Amino acid sequence: MFLEFDKFQGTGNDFIVIDNRDGSLLELSPKQIMHITDRRFGIGADGVILMNSSKEHDFHMEFYNPDGTKSFCGNGARCAVAFAQRKGFSMGHQCFTAIDGEHNFQIQDSVSVHMKDVEKVTHFEDSRGFAHTGSPHYILQTNDLTTENVLKWGRQVRYSETYAAEGVNVNLAFVKEGNVVEIATYERGVEGETLSCGTGATACALYFADKLGMENGCLNVQTKGGLLQIRFNKSHDGGFDNIWLSGPAEFVFSGSVEV
Secondary structure (H helix, E strand, O other): EEEEEEEEOOEEEEEEEEEEEOOOOOOOOOOHHHHOOOOOOOOOOOOOOEEEEOOOOOOEEEOOOOOOOEEOHHHHHHHHHHHHOOOOOOOOOOOOEEEEEEEEEEEEEOEEEEOOOOOOOEEOOEEEEEEEEEEEEEEEEEOOOOHHHHHHHHHHHHOOOEEEEEEHHHHHHEOOOOOOEEEEEEEEOOEEEEEEOOHHHHHHHHHHHHHHOEEEEEEEEEEEOOEEEEEEEEEOOOOEEEEEEEEEOOEEEEEEOOO
């Protein structure tokens, strides 16, 4: 079977996007996903997105990690919106659904996706923390964002007794001059470093916003693949709401792949 696809990237986070509005693909198997995302024997990507039809929304995004597991992906969601615009989807609702429910979106100079509310940012000892922003994220404060350090800490935390069963994404992060958050991310499912992670950028921004006592505003997050912006409000219960993830989402190329 051959699949037609477009490849998109958002700050270096790249995805294979497939138009499945006709419902011809009920599901992709882990073996098929692993083949498509393999950077040597397949196309190569940080994930695969099936764009399914929706009666009450503009589309439903089905996101697969490279190991075949499903989750929500912030940069993947922004690339899905860019794909829908490129393909001429009817987008009167300005809203799509994903594994974690509804998400509004905006297309201006950049592509913005409304993220789920975050009930709590947890702060651990030794300048570490945790936040669930559609995917679970562990944050470790350090200014050593080398790939070697990302892989060392990423594997150590992700495969620790606490997180081994469900998995966790691990972000190394620090705040530099001008309140710019700089991060590097080890992603579960990829089981390695990616150039960018939208849910990770959101988690790190909210972690530092909480530490800095920010009630609302916007933080720029510098990933290795580019710059993202996180807008937010501090909610009355101590969490965060009205969270928006913004940044570029760009078409790379089209093709077909046999699976």
